[in-house]
Amino acid sequence: MELDDRKLKILQAVIRNYMETGEPVGSRTISKYSDLNLSSATIRNEMSDLEEMGYILQPHTSAGRIPSDKGYRLYVDRMMEEKDREVSELKELMIERTDKMERVLKQVVKVLAANTNYATMVSAPVYHRNKLKFIQLSKVSSTQILAVIMTEGNLVRNKVIPVTEELDQETVLKLNILLNSVLNGLAIEEINLAMIKNLKEQAGIHSGLVADVVDAVAEVIHSEEEVEIYTSGTTNIFRYPELSENGKASELLSTFEEKQELTDLMNRTLEGGRDQNIQVYIGQELPVQAMKDCSVVTATYELGDGLRGTIGIVGPKRMDYENVVNTLKTLTDQLDEIYNRKG
Amino acid sequence: MELDDRKLKILQAVIRNYMETGEPVGSRTISKYSDLNLSSATIRNEMSDLEEMGYILQPHTSAGRIPSDKGYRLYVDRMMEEKDREVSELKELMIERTDKMERVLKQVVKVLAANTNYATMVSAPVYHRNKLKFIQLSKVSSTQILAVIMTEGNLVRNKVIPVTEELDQETVLKLNILLNSVLNGLAIEEINLAMIKNLKEQAGIHSGLVADVVDAVAEVIHSEEEVEIYTSGTTNIFRYPELSENGKASELLSTFEEKQELTDLMNRTLEGGRDQNIQVYIGQELPVQAMKDCSVVTATYELGDGLRGTIGIVGPKRMDYENVVNTLKTLTDQLDEIYNRKG
DNA sequence: TGTTAGCACTCAAAAGGGCCGAGTGCTAAT
DNA sequence: ATTAGCACTCGGCCCTTTTGAGTGCTAACA
Numbered sequence: 053m054e055l056d057d058r059k060l061k062i063l064q065a066v067i068r069n070y071m072e073t074g075e076p077v078g079s080r081t082i083s084k085y086s087d088l089n090l091s092s093a094t095i096r097n098e099m100s101d102l103e104e105m106g107y108i109l110q111p112h113t114s115a116g117r118i119p120s121d122k123g124y125r126l127y128v129d130r131m132m133e134e135k136d137r138e139v140s141e142l143k144e145l146m147i148e149r150t151d152k153m154e155r156v157l158k159q160v161v162k163v164l165a166a167n168t169n170y171a172t173m174v175s176a177p178v179y180h181r182n183k184l185k186f187i188q189l190s191k192v193s194s195t196q197i198l199a200v201i202m203t204e205g206n207l208v209r210n211k212v213i214p215v216t217e218e219l220d221q222e223t224v225l226k227l228n229i230l231l232n233s234v235l236n237g238l239a240i241e242e243i244n245l246a247m248i249k250n251l252k253e254q255a256g257i258h259s260g261l262v263a264d265v266v267d268a269v270a271e272v273i274h275s276e277e278e279v280e281i282y283t284s285g286t287t288n289i290f291r292y293p294e295l296s297e298n299g300k301a302s303e304l305l306s307t308f309e310e311k312q313e314l315t316d317l318m319n320r321t322l323e324g325g326r327d328q329n330i331q332v333y334i335g336q337e338l339p340v341q342a343m344k345d346c347s348v349v350t351a352t353y354e355l356g357d358g359l360r361g362t363i364g365i366v367g368p369k370r371m372d373y374e375n376v377v378n379t380l381k382t383l384t385d386q387l388d389e390i391y392n393r394k395g
Numbered sequence: 396m397e398l399d400d401r402k403l404k405i406l407q408a409v410i411r412n413y414m415e416t417g418e419p420v421g422s423r424t425i426s427k428y429s430d431l432n433l434s435s436a437t438i439r440n441e442m443s444d445l446e447e448m449g450y451i452l453q454p455h456t457s458a459g460r461i462p463s464d465k466g467y468r469l470y471v472d473r474m475m476e477e478k479d480r481e482v483s484e485l486k487e488l489m490i491e492r493t494d495k496m497e498r499v500l501k502q503v504v505k506v507l508a509a510n511t512n513y514a515t516m517v518s519a520p521v522y523h524r525n526k527l528k529f530i531q532l533s534k535v536s537s538t539q540i541l542a543v544i545m546t547e548g549n550l551v552r553n554k555v556i557p558v559t560e561e562l563d564q565e566t567v568l569k570l571n572i573l574l575n576s577v578l579n580g581l582a583i584e585e586i587n588l589a590m591i592k593n594l595k596e597q598a599g600i601h602s603g604l605v606a607d608v609v610d611a612v613a614e615v616i617h618s619e620e621e622v623e624i625y626t627s628g629t630t631n632i633f634r635y636p637e638l639s640e641n642g643k644a645s646e647l648l649s650t651f652e653e654k655q656e657l658t659d660l661m662n663r664t665l666e667g668g669r670d671q672n673i674q675v676y677i678g679q680e681l682p683v684q685a686m687k688d689c690s691v692v693t694a695t696y697e698l699g700d701g702l703r704g705t706i707g708i709v710g711p712k713r714m715d716y717e718n719v720v721n722t723l724k725t726l727t728d729q730l731d732e733i734y735n736r737k738g
Numbered sequence: 739t740g741t742t743a744g745c746a747c748t749c750a751a752a753a754g755g756g757c758c759g760a761g762t763g764c765t766a767a768t
Numbered sequence: 769a770t771t772a773g774c775a776c777t778c779g780g781c782c783c784t785t786t787t788g789a790g791t792g793c794t795a796a797c798a
Contacts (some may be wrong), residue, residue, distance in 0.1 A: 069407065078760060079759050079762080080761075082485045083762095090770080090771090091770070091771050091772080092661060092761090092771090093763095093770075093771055093772070093773090094769085094770060094771070096761085096762065096763075097770090099762095100762085100763080102770095110761095110762085112760075112777090112778070112779075113776095113777055113778065114760075114761050114762055114776080114777040114778050114779080115760080115761065115762090115778080115779075116760075116761065139759090179406075182455045184540070186533065186535045187537075188531070188533050190529065190531050194529060196549075198543070198545060200531075200533070200541070200543050200553070202535060206539075206555050208541065208545070208553040210551040210553070212549055217406040269760090282651070285652075286648070286652060287648045287649045287652060290642065290644075301632050301644065304641075305629070305630045305648065309627070309628075309629060336558065336670070337657060349451070394764095395562040419789095419790090421789065421790050421791085422790075422791080423789080423790075433741080433742090434741070434742050435742090436741075436743070436744090436792095437740085437741055437742070439791065439792075440740095440741090443791090452790090454750095455748090455749070456747095456748060456749065456790090456791075457747080457748040457749050457750080457751080457790050457791055458748095458750075458790065458791090459791095470765075583783065583792075660781095717761075
């Protein structure tokens with residue numbers, strides 16, 4: 053059977069209508085409120101075909117039709133290109149370039165959630181080439197050394213290391229020079245045992261301290277693999293009965309709280325979607341079972357320096373894809389502009 | 396009317412039973428499952444008295460009784476002292492002393508939520524005497540200076556400051572000495588304009604940089620006033636119908652997500668409860684309207700150095716107070732031991 | 739005098755039944 | 769190819785009935 057233009061129009065009408073109401077939509081509604089000028093009977097025949105093709109389905113006999121995942125997929129893939137809608141406003145979001153990345157991200161999720169009425173999430177950027185730029189040890193008390201470690205991309209981490217041996221300022225300075233000259237510019241994978249052995253030998257009696265620092269470096273860089281995820285507007289799911297009724301809300305909210313599965317989802321997006329910036333997952337397409345009644349739209353943002361993260365919007369399958377996609381486009385563009393202009 | 400021993404026992408039985416089942420409890424139940432050996436009729440008379448006194452109430456005529464806020468309050472205040480229950484185990488929680496405070500707190504809320512089946516929250520510690528311990532500037536590139544600021548209590552913050560003027564290593568070293576000698580040991584309130592003016596003069600052509608650093612110091616110390624709150628197990632509220640039915644869940648969960656009201660609550664606890672470590676809020680006693688069907692048990696923890704924060708457990712009014720209080724006691728003791736032993 | 743058995747009464751929740759209406763599929767007419 | 773007409777389906781709504789847990793009151797009892 054062929055999916056001709058009329059069928060497409062009817063499918064579109066069904067989806068649009070269902071998006072608004074959330075109720076199964078019947079043939080008579082389509083017949084009345086679309087500009088096709090066809091009787092309900094004709095629509096019924098066409099809808100019967102559409103159902104056979106798998107684009108729509110009935111929740112039960114004698115109910116109207118609702119779009120299937122396949123239907124949504126077609127809609128998202130094909131119909132969205134047709135319409136170049138007005139770009140969304142999103143005036144409220146004023147991003148200030150600051151070093152507190154964290155705060156920016158929290159702000160972003162909040163604004164997004166408020167603007168879209170869906171649940172939103174942002175993963176903090178991950179450094180893809182994680183090279184050491186700078187190490188500094190400082191003596192802060194007689195028993196403590198503060199190690200400051202900075203990577204390319206200006207990510208800074210600190211670690212307080214307790215020491216037992218006596219250290220004067222000069223020794224600390226020497227150790228600093230030693231560490232920097234050997235480790236600078238290296239990625240964590242490039243630091244091998246031989247190098248560490250060499251370092252320890254040069255450090256002499258302070259080899260224990262050097263070992264601690266190297267451990268700290270490893271830990272710091274490695275710990276970035278636990279990607280931080282910020283969520284907001286998760287309670288928006290209560291706006292959509294199909295997500296919150298029958299105790300579904302609990303499961304879904306647990307997913308948001310747990311965050312592990314979100315992380316996996318975000319990572320997948322980050323890996324897969326290098327070519328296309330915005331991706332749409334519909335229902336069963338999602339790797340997370342608890343989200344089978346949801347759709348997720350994700351966008352990748354980049355802050356220069358190979359710093360990349362993901363923004364995601366979670367809503368019901370009948371979410372307003374056009375609007376969401378547009379909003380995300382605007383937002384990522386804005387981030388791009390702000391962070392890549394200066395640098 | 397007097398609250399004699401028998402009435403007390405019956406009240407206790409009502410509360411215990413209601414805690415388990417969550418259903419209004421009738422006279423017959425008490426008569427059968429308590430060791431009072433009284434007929435249901437007698438119990439009825441006593442219950443009628445208890446209701447008149449305001450300790451229990453009927454959701455509607457011809458239903459059993461449930462405890463009122465006043466009843467819970469009596470129970471919590473009086474009955475808990477009687478019974479010195481076995482100390483809760485809480486073996487799962489192995490706190491490692493690490494510099495990543497954040498991670499410890501996240502771990503604590505998670506374990507608590509898993510152990511109690513209630514929603515939990517922890518406020519990150521607030522520094523009550525926030526003095527500067529150490530400032531260090533480092534040149535990390537030709538256009539950037541990294542400022543590392545450490546306060547008493549080993550809180551470390553970094554800020555990258557862009558610079559336009561040329562700076563050699565020696566100048567950076569001089570500035571370091573200058574900043575430390577002037578600012579060291581001061582609380583933020585003690586840094587006044589005259590001091591800053593003096594600093595700038597001594598810095599000569601680098602006065603702009605000094606201004607930036609001072610700004611950073613202020614921002615860093617000040618930003619700690621937005622107390623961070625970590626929550627976990629918020630979806631546990633779905634275990635308790637009285638909290639989740641009729642769309643109440645949404646409101647309550649929003650409170651958890653928004654966190655502002657939680658912060659207020661935590662702060663109130665921190666201020667009020669210097670003498671008593673553990674506090675119990677029941678229903679209307681809570682300043683947060685959305686929580687009127689909840690009880691909250693809070694505990695203050697201290698990590699030495701005047702570093703104090705609050706742990707809270709949010710559950711239905713029929714929560715297992717003994718267990719929760721015990722768990723919190725154990726936990727705060729443990730934190731005390733670990734953080735105050737070393738230092 | 740305190741306790742208990744008995745009984746009438748109340749009321750929420752569950753179970754049942756009938757009706758409505760939106761919606762379908764099929765068929766015959768246009 | 770399209771449409772009008774019609775029988776059929778079935779979830780949702782409303783109403784009633786039934787059930788059962790629970791109460792308050794009274795009278796009998798130790």
